[in-house]
Every structure is written in C-alpha cells, then in structure tokens.
Amino acid sequence: MDNINTSTAKSPNPSLNTYSRMATLILASFSVIVAWVVWRITRNLFIRSPLDNVPGPSSGSYIKGHLPQLFAVDGWEFINRLGTKYNKVVKLNGLMGHRMLYVFDPTALHQIIIKDSEVYENPEWSLESMRMTMGPGLLGVHGARHRKQRKMLNPVFSIKHMRSMTPLFYGIANKMVTGIGREVGNDQATVNILDWFGRTALELIGQCGLGTSLDTLEEPEPNPLGDAVKEFLPAAFTMSEFQFLLKYAKNFGPGWFRAALLDILPVPGLQRIKGLVNKIASESVNVLTQKRAALKAGDEVLLKQVGEGKDIMSILLRANMAASEEDRLPDDELLGQMCLLVLAGTDTTSNAMTTMMDLLARNVAIQDKLRAEIVEAQAQYGSEIPYDELVALPYMDAICRETLRLYPPGMMIWREAQKDNMLQLSQPIIGVDGKTVNEIFIPAGTSIMVAIRAVNRDRSIWGDDALEFKPERWLSPLPPSVTEARIPGVYSNLMTFNGGGRACIGFKFSQLEMKVVLTTLISKFKVSLAENADEVEWNASAVRYPSVGKSGGRPEYPIKLKRIRV
Structure with a gap:
C-alpha cells in the first residue's frame, strides 16, 4: 500500500x-x-563592418532587413533594380542587421564559385534546409561527402546515358501530346500547359530517374509519391523566409531540443511541409526496396520494370553494389538522391518549358521558324529525332539558351564565407565614402547571393539588347564582352545551372527533356496566347512560376493550342 x-x-x-x-x-x-x-x-x-562601405538600398525593417523584398512574389521591381542601379556588388541586410552581398561581378563570381570555392561554401542553413526536405543527398552535404556522391552520380548523367534514355523521353512526351489532344479536340482549346508540363516532368523523373511511374498522363490516378511532390513546392513557397532562421538554429540548444521545438511550433505551413516530407521519404523507401528486389532477381525481372533498368536509380544501385566499402553510399544518402531527383527536377524544368511556350506565343515568327526546323529534321530522321541530331538543331538550341538566359528558373544561389577573404572585382565600384574600391574585404560569416538573373541580363556583358528575347544572338559567335567575362557557369556562359564543383548535375537531363517535349508539341500544335493572358502573373520565388489573377495564386498557365492539319 x-x-x-x-x-x-x-x-x-x-x-x-x-x-x-x-x-x-x-x-x-x-x-x-x-x-x-x-x-x-x-x-x-x-x-561596424567593412561591408558598410558597399552601396545598397536602405532597409525598411531592422528585424527582417531586405528579406521581405527579396522573397515577395511580386518583388520584380526590387530585384531588377538591384541588377541595374548598382555596379555588380550590392550590400543588403538580412535578419537583425546581418550583412549580405548580392554579387554579379564575373571576376568575383569566378572566385566564389571556382577559385576559392572552399572558402565560399553552401551556408549551413541552406544545407540544413535541404537535409530536412530531401535528406542527405547531393544538395544537403558538402566537402568530401559531396565529392563522393557526385563521383558516384556523374556516369548516370553522362551524354552516353542520355542517348540511351532518349526513347523513354519520347514515349512519355508522346503520351503527354495524346492527353493534350483529348483536351483540345478536333480544332483548338485553351489548356493549362503548366499542369501538363508538371505532370510530364514528374513522369520523366519517375520513369527515367526512379524506374517507377508517378503519373500515367491519362486520367489522374492517386499516387502517394507523385501527389506529395506536386504539393511540396507550392507549400514551400509560403515558407521562404523561415529557412533563414535555420542559420541560427544551432544557437537554440542541442538537436533533440530543436527537434522537439519544431514539432510544437504552431505554424501550419511548416507542419504541412513536414507531413509532405515524411510522405515523400516513406514512399521513396518503398521504391528503393522494390528496386533492390528487382536487381537481385536479375536482368529478366529488371527489363519488365518501368524504365527497363536504364533509370538513374537502377544504374546507381548497381554501381553502389560494385563499389568498394569506402566509396559505397549508405541508404540514407541513396534515399537523399531519390528525393533530390523528384523535388529538384520537376518544377524547375516544367516552369522553364512554360516560359518557352509564353515566349513562342508572343513571337509567332520565331515559333514558325522553330517548327520549320523540327519538321525538316523529322522528315529526315523520323518523328523521334535521335539524341545527337536533336541536340544539334541550331534554332531550337538557341531558343532554349535564350529562354534560360533571360528567365532562369532560380534567381540566385547562396554561399557563406567560412573565413576572412579578399574578393576581387572586374570593375571598381564607388564606395559609400566616395572612394574607388577594387577589392572588398569579406569577413567570415558573410552571406553571399550569387545573382544568377542579374549576371545573365547584365547589359555591360550582353549588350544594350540584353533584356530582349533574341535567339539569333546564339547563331553567331558571342561578342568578346561575353567570352572574356569568364562567367563561371557550367552551361553556355550562363549562371543558370551554377558552375564549379556544385554545378547542377542534371542539366543535360533537363536540356533533353525540354527539347524532346518542344519537338513533340510544336510539331502537332500552334501556340497562341489565351484570352486571359493579360491576367497571368509571373511570381518571384525559389522557382519562378506563373499564376492567374493575383500574385502568389495557384500555379497555372492557360495557353491556346490549335491542331496543325497535315
């Protein structure tokens, strides 16, 4: 008792x-x-900081600094002003007076991205954000761990592998066109092309990336992984500013304490993202388990699977099984690559293709010239133009490059100085004190924004017509102002796909996807603006996206398609 x-x-x-x-x-x-x-x-x-001598706009809020302007969905005026009013390096303020630099000077970018890349690492808050959403995949790790993962992944994104997967790309693109055709009927109709491109990009990543179907492109069917991926980025758009708090999360006690705090935070958007991340991770485990079982069963079983064993994950798993113990990736990193493929490889490409449709609808002569090039190539090689001939089509390539120059899906990437460094400039700037500045002292901990959109549109590099959509600029040698700038991008003197050791590993995949979809669609339909085209708003976000009516609305883009009579 x-x-x-x-x-x-x-x-x-x-x-x-x-x-x-x-x-x-x-x-x-x-x-x-x-x-x-x-x-x-x-x-x-x-x-005081040495960065206080760098010119920049005044900040309206000391607590939030310029973050509300940087992450406003209708913030184009502020973003464009940074790229035109200031001379390639701009001082901005982050949370609670934290100094940041917005940089589009080519010499400085070369130093940040390539020469001193070990000094300017991905900031910890960015890596933590990626690990929370995608796991410890390529975007969530750095240093030796990042190099090890990249070495394992490089072969599956090679030109040789893209060439072998081209028939799969065409198969999915043809299913997309068939589905669109049902919606258009016998003449013409207005369709939400962003939705079709998003579904197509998801199925391409599903079949060619994971070896599983995520969207049949027929009548919508429930798919736990595919549905969670479709919801994720729109949910993440609403929480852009929150991720910057991760920069300071380590100050709030041990990991278990931060995890408990995250669980009880009464922020609906954050809890929704957590739920989607858990669903994506859970479904990814199921896909990985099935993939391993098929590999153990042998080639006969593998050939019967979606992707026929040519998908990225099948090849990666084979390579991982054959690798030495020290080179092998653990399961959490394999799952991280799967989440990276589905989350980073869908909205970026689908929004870029939607931008292309908008530009072709507004430039009928360019559209007609592109269609003539496609039809001529199809007459010679068949409706499914082989990889080498497809990527060599000059006008299509020029349109892709010009679209990605003017409208990169992501406007900036982040770096953080790990130690004090002296940043060199290609052109001097005039400091706040009125003196000429040829180099800038960067204190450890400084946040750097690599301004992709600004350097891609810089008039001093691209000329007075830098803001014009002009595919012809790529059909002749680029001017010395471009070639001598030494822009450190991995793709065509552009920063769209980043550069150096952290360049986008999937840019060839993205390029092939754009060109196959463009070939298949433009050969079947004429594209024109919908009646409510003037209501479309392009929203600034982690990935630029369109909506109808008001800024920040549901992602969509209506466009008019008319069948081409052969």
Whole structure:
C-alpha cells in the first residue's frame, strides 16, 4: 500500500505532467530566443563592418532587413533594380542587421564559385534546409561527402546515358501530346500547359530517374509519391523566409531540443511541409526496396520494370553494389538522391518549358521558324529525332539558351564565407565614402547571393539588347564582352545551372527533356496566347512560376493550342 501511495503521489495526473513539461519547454525556448535576438540586434547595430562601405538600398525593417523584398512574389521591381542601379556588388541586410552581398561581378563570381570555392561554401542553413526536405543527398552535404556522391552520380548523367534514355523521353512526351489532344479536340482549346508540363516532368523523373511511374498522363490516378511532390513546392513557397532562421538554429540548444521545438511550433505551413516530407521519404523507401528486389532477381525481372533498368536509380544501385566499402553510399544518402531527383527536377524544368511556350506565343515568327526546323529534321530522321541530331538543331538550341538566359528558373544561389577573404572585382565600384574600391574585404560569416538573373541580363556583358528575347544572338559567335567575362557557369556562359564543383548535375537531363517535349508539341500544335493572358502573373520565388489573377495564386498557365492539319 505504501508503494501504491508513493507512486500515486509522484504522478497524480500524467497528462498534467505532460502539459507542464510542454509549458516549461515553450517558456525556456521563448526566453532563449528573446535573449539571443537582443544580443544579435545590439551586436550588429553598434559594430561596424567593412561591408558598410558597399552601396545598397536602405532597409525598411531592422528585424527582417531586405528579406521581405527579396522573397515577395511580386518583388520584380526590387530585384531588377538591384541588377541595374548598382555596379555588380550590392550590400543588403538580412535578419537583425546581418550583412549580405548580392554579387554579379564575373571576376568575383569566378572566385566564389571556382577559385576559392572552399572558402565560399553552401551556408549551413541552406544545407540544413535541404537535409530536412530531401535528406542527405547531393544538395544537403558538402566537402568530401559531396565529392563522393557526385563521383558516384556523374556516369548516370553522362551524354552516353542520355542517348540511351532518349526513347523513354519520347514515349512519355508522346503520351503527354495524346492527353493534350483529348483536351483540345478536333480544332483548338485553351489548356493549362503548366499542369501538363508538371505532370510530364514528374513522369520523366519517375520513369527515367526512379524506374517507377508517378503519373500515367491519362486520367489522374492517386499516387502517394507523385501527389506529395506536386504539393511540396507550392507549400514551400509560403515558407521562404523561415529557412533563414535555420542559420541560427544551432544557437537554440542541442538537436533533440530543436527537434522537439519544431514539432510544437504552431505554424501550419511548416507542419504541412513536414507531413509532405515524411510522405515523400516513406514512399521513396518503398521504391528503393522494390528496386533492390528487382536487381537481385536479375536482368529478366529488371527489363519488365518501368524504365527497363536504364533509370538513374537502377544504374546507381548497381554501381553502389560494385563499389568498394569506402566509396559505397549508405541508404540514407541513396534515399537523399531519390528525393533530390523528384523535388529538384520537376518544377524547375516544367516552369522553364512554360516560359518557352509564353515566349513562342508572343513571337509567332520565331515559333514558325522553330517548327520549320523540327519538321525538316523529322522528315529526315523520323518523328523521334535521335539524341545527337536533336541536340544539334541550331534554332531550337538557341531558343532554349535564350529562354534560360533571360528567365532562369532560380534567381540566385547562396554561399557563406567560412573565413576572412579578399574578393576581387572586374570593375571598381564607388564606395559609400566616395572612394574607388577594387577589392572588398569579406569577413567570415558573410552571406553571399550569387545573382544568377542579374549576371545573365547584365547589359555591360550582353549588350544594350540584353533584356530582349533574341535567339539569333546564339547563331553567331558571342561578342568578346561575353567570352572574356569568364562567367563561371557550367552551361553556355550562363549562371543558370551554377558552375564549379556544385554545378547542377542534371542539366543535360533537363536540356533533353525540354527539347524532346518542344519537338513533340510544336510539331502537332500552334501556340497562341489565351484570352486571359493579360491576367497571368509571373511570381518571384525559389522557382519562378506563373499564376492567374493575383500574385502568389495557384500555379497555372492557360495557353491556346490549335491542331496543325497535315
């Protein structure tokens, strides 16, 4: 009896103890955060920095700095002003007075991306954000771990492998055109082309990336992984500013404490993203398990699977099984690559293709010239133009390059100085103090925005017509102002796919996807603007996307398609 009374006295109501612990956790978290915020504000307010001599716009908010303007869906005026009013290096403010630089000077970018890349690493908050959403895949790790993963992945994104997968690309593109054809009927109709391109990109990643179908491109059918991927980026758009808090998360106690805090934060958008991430991770485990079983069963079983064993994950798993122990990737990193493929390889390409449709609808002469080139090639090689001949079509290639120059899906990437560094400039700037500045001292911890859109549109590099959509610029040798700028991008003197050791590993996949879809669609339909085209808004975000009516609305793009009579 004494034991029972003692036990009861210790815990008269377990639920009250739970609420008490939760209240204590919330109170402790609030106290730590308030104290830390006060310290950060005081520190940044009273300590001068060498970066204060770099010109930049005034900040309306000391707490949020320029982040609300950088991440406003209708923030194009501010973003464009950064690329035209200032001379290639701009000082901005982040949370609580944190100094940042917006950089599009080619010499500085070469130093950041290539020459001193070990100094300018991906910021920890960015890596943490990627690990939280995609796992420890290529975008969520750095250093030796990143190089090891990239070495394993490089062969599956080679030209040789793209060539072998081209028939799969055409098969999916033809299913897309058949589906669109049902919607268009015998004459013409307005369709949501962004939805079709998004579904097509998802199925291409499914079949060619994972070896599984994520969207049949017929009547919509429930698919847990495909549905979660479609919901993810629209949900993430609403939480862009939140990720910057991850920069300071390590200040808020040990990992278990931060995880518990994340679970109880009453932020609906954050909890929705968590749910989608868990669903994507769970379904990815199922796909990986099935893929391993097929590989063990042998080639006969593998050939019967979606992708016929040519998909990226099948080849990666084979290579991983054959690798030495020290080179082999653990399961969490394999799953990270799967999440990376589906999350990073869908909206980027589908929005780029939608941009292309918009430009072709507004430039009928360019559209007609492209169609003539496609039809001529199809007459020579058949409706499915082989890989080498397809990528060599000059006008199509020029349209792709010009679209990605003017309208890169992602506007910027982030780096953070790991130690003090002197950043060199191609052209001097005039400091706030009125003196000429040829180099800038970068204190450790400085956040750098590599301004992709700004360098791609820089008039001093691309000429006075830099803001014009002009595919012809790629049909003759580029001017010395471009070639001598030494822009460190991996693709065509552009920063669209980044450069150096962290360049987009899938840019050849993306290029093939664009060209196959463009070939298949433009040979069957004429493209023109829908009646409500003037209501379309292009939203600034992690991936630029269109909506109808108001900024930040549901991603969609209506376009009019008319059948071509042969």
